[in-house]
Amino acid sequence: MKAAEKGFTLVEMLVAVSLLAVIMVALGSSLRTIAQTESRVDQRLGRIDEMRVSVGLMRQLIARVSGRKLQMQTAESGTGQVVQFRASASMIEWVGVMPARPGVGGRHYFRLGVEKASTGQLQLVLRFVPWLPEAGDAPDWRRSDSRVLVHQLTQFNVQAEGRPPAGAPLQSWPKGWVEGWPVADQLPERVRLQISDIDxxxxxxxxxxxxxxxGSGSGGDFTVGGGSS
Structure with missing residues (x-):
């Protein structure tokens, strides 16, 4: 009769409930840690993918620059020939070839520079507009298409270097890497882009x-749906 009346005491019940509570807390903490780790991994993979795509596009577009020269008025030397390439410490403008794809292709004006988004955050933006011979060296960037290459940008710096052509005065030629590109009538040999975001x-x-x-002519580029080139 006494054996049938045996059961859990109140103390045993309290110990069991306490252990179960500890296990549930530990399990919840582990699940939160796993979720946070997965989120960080997704963010890192997304950043790596943005870097890969953006750098690949910049390499493809900046590597092929038109060497065509225009007769223009310059502040340094008056009237003279200038290439369609300009660079400052935070911006590059050039004429190059957009890879052919439906609706877009052929020679374009390009501008890569820092712009502020509506949220106030800085972004690295690529702008492009079809190249037209009659437009000269002054595209209307207000009518350009654009693509954001880097979100949440914190730094963008442009440097360039190049060897002087035969007969150029060596004393006035930039030596090594310089910010932007100060030579109006010659292209640099390479550019270096330094980019940072919030991460x-x-x-x-x-x-x-x-x-x-x-580059020195006015035709010969293939165009699909774009402007005449």
Whole structure:
């Protein structure tokens, strides 16, 4: 009769409930840690993918620059020939070839620079507009298409270097890497882009510049749905 009346005491019940509570807390903490780790991994993979795509596009577009020269008025030397390439410490403008794809292709004006988004956050933006011979060296960037290459940008720095052509005065030629590109009538040989976002610095990107074979002419580029080139 006494054996049938045996059961859990109140103390045993309290111990069991306490152990179960501890296990549930530990399990919940582990699940939160796993979720946070997965979120960080997703963010890191997304950043790596943004870096890969953006750097690949910049390499593809900046490497092929038109060497065509225009007769223009310059502040330094008056009227003279200038290439369609300009660079400052935080911006590059050039004429190159957009990879052919449906609706877009052929020679374009390009501008890569820092812009502020509506949220106030800085972004690295690529702008492009079809190249037209009659437009000269002054595209209307207000009518350009654009693509954000880097969100939450904290730094963008442009440097360039190149060897002087035969007969150029060596004393006035930039030596080594310089911010921007101060030579109006010659292309640099390479540019170096230094980019940082809120998660840190990107690896420095060095891009060799190869003048287009048709760079000094007005035709010869293939266009699909774009402007005449």
């Amino acid at each position: 840190g610095a990107w690896p420095p990107t060095v891009i060799g510049i190869f003048p287009l074979l048709q």
